Amino acid sequence: MKKSAEFKPIYIWAQAKDNVSKDDFFEISNAGTKKIGELDIIQRTVYEMNKVVEASYSSKNSSLKHKVLSYLSKHIKDFESLSINRKGEKVVLSFGTKDIDRAERASNIDVFLDLNNIDSSNISEYVKYFYEGFMEFCNVTDRHPFDLENINTAKFESILENSLLKKTLSSLPESIARNSTYLVIIFVILIVYIMIATR
Amino acid sequence: MIPVFVAVGLGVAALLGTTVYFWDNMFDSKSSKKNWDGKRIAVLGSREVGKSTLFDFLQNQKIDLNKSYEQTRSVRKIDNMEVNIDGASLRISTSYDVGGGEISHRTWLDQIKESDYIFYLLDANKVMNSDRIHINEIKKDMAAIQKQIVSYTNKKVFLIATKSDCHKQYNTSGFEDKLMNKSIILETILNLGGIERCKLIVGSLSSTNEAKNLVKQFLNTDI
Numbered sequence: 343m344k345k346s347a348e349f350k351p352i353y354i355w356a357q358a359k360d361n362v363s364k365d366d367f368f369e370i371s372n373a374g375t376k377k378i379g380e381l382d383i384i385q386r387t388v389y390e391m392n393k394v395v396e397a398s399y400s401s402k403n404s405s406l407k408h409k410v411l412s413y414l415s416k417h418i419k420d421f422e423s424l425s426i427n428r429k430g431e432k433v434v435l436s437f438g439t440k441d442i443d444r445a446e447r448a449s450n451i452d453v454f455l456d457l458n459n460i461d462s463s464n465i466s467e468y469v470k471y472f473y474e475g476f477m478e479f480c481n482v483t484d485r486h487p488f489d490l491e492n493i494n495t496a497k498f499e500s501i502l503e504n505s506l507l508k509k510t511l512s513s514l515p516e517s518i519a520r521n522s523t524y525l526v527i528i529f530v531i532l533i534v535y536i537m538i539a540t541r
Numbered sequence: 542m543i544p545v546f547v548a549v550g551l552g553v554a555a556l557l558g559t560t561v562y563f564w565d566n567m568f569d570s571k572s573s574k575k576n577w578d579g580k581r582i583a584v585l586g587s588r589e590v591g592k593s594t595l596f597d598f599l600q601n602q603k604i605d606l607n608k609s610y611e612q613t614r615s616v617r618k619i620d621n622m623e624v625n626i627d628g629a630s631l632r633i634s635t636s637y638d639v640g641g642g643e644i645s646h647r648t649w650l651d652q653i654k655e656s657d658y659i660f661y662l663l664d665a666n667k668v669m670n671s672d673r674i675h676i677n678e679i680k681k682d683m684a685a686i687q688k689q690i691v692s693y694t695n696k697k698v699f700l701i702a703t704k705s706d707c708h709k710q711y712n713t714s715g716f717e718d719k720l721m722n723k724s725i726i727l728e729t730i731l732n733l734g735g736i737e738r739c740k741l742i743v744g745s746l747s748s749t750n751e752a753k754n755l756v757k758q759f760l761n762t763d764i
Contacts, residue, residue: 355614357588357612357614357640357642361588361589361612361641361642362588362674365642365644367644381643381644384644385643385644385645385646385647386647388614388644388645388647388648389647389648389651391615392615392616392639392645392648395615395616396615396616396618434615436614443612444589445589445610446609447609447610447611447612448609448610448611448612449611449612450611450612450614452614452615
């Protein structure tokens, strides 16, 4: 298994709920999870994220992989609250939340992943690396991604068993695998990884 | 006596009909089509000024007050947008709706480069009330984009003052002049290339009719 030191930083961004204060912009790295304050770094990262989202417009509705995602999303409640955009190995996940801004608009959370160096040997460790940082972000910033407990776990597991994800999932501790929130995050990262690997 | 009433009635009907005819024709003028068909637009501005509402109105030609929005964080792009308002039909080749705030400034520069017309939105009510926070946001936006805008001499800019209806003097005579005389408006017009390149549009997006009036203003602008 590769050391987590090789993982690229993950960036998490949620716009300020009052639309005036500084946004919540965090970096997950091996050193821990920290708030980023330097405008230049934030602007550069947001620019890259936007490039990923923009690139996804042209690839949507055309690829088989997207159809697979659409099929799976029909079988998982609340999955539509999560959108995935990908460009090469760069991925933007947008999580729907219960949070609203002062203009009563949904205030979602965007996550920027770089899946370079991620493979089947270290993906479960990467999922943990992401999950812990993401949860810390939510706690520190008081953000509330949609509760994914509503997922029909049995159906979800059967989808996983019938998909390419079975092998990797079996390597995870049972207690963790039963946590539906964790499962969805694993699922998303795995599906994106598979999309890239089979490209 | 009755023939006089009939004649007056017919006269009024003819006048109304002519007005409606010329209104639509004026809007659907060749110059308007020539100016807008096939053009690319970018919708920029601070947060909560109505960028996505304008963007959606251009796409659907209606304001849906029940629609639930998300904060715009990334770029929304629509190709081949058809704008149909009161019989006029224009095709805008590419439209960008970009998140607000200084965090997105780097992305704005790309959209400015890619577009023929730049819409910069601001909140007229806040400007009229000298809202310090909003004025600072506008200044930061200008500092970020001014050089780029000025360097592209072929790009036209529309300074669109939304939320005018929130101000008590809206629809009173001289409202637009009062807004125009605000130093931040003058400063912004200068930053966006001066009155030759930047046109101030004042209105609201609070209803479909208000939005139509606002959009007609810039579609009819001789640019």
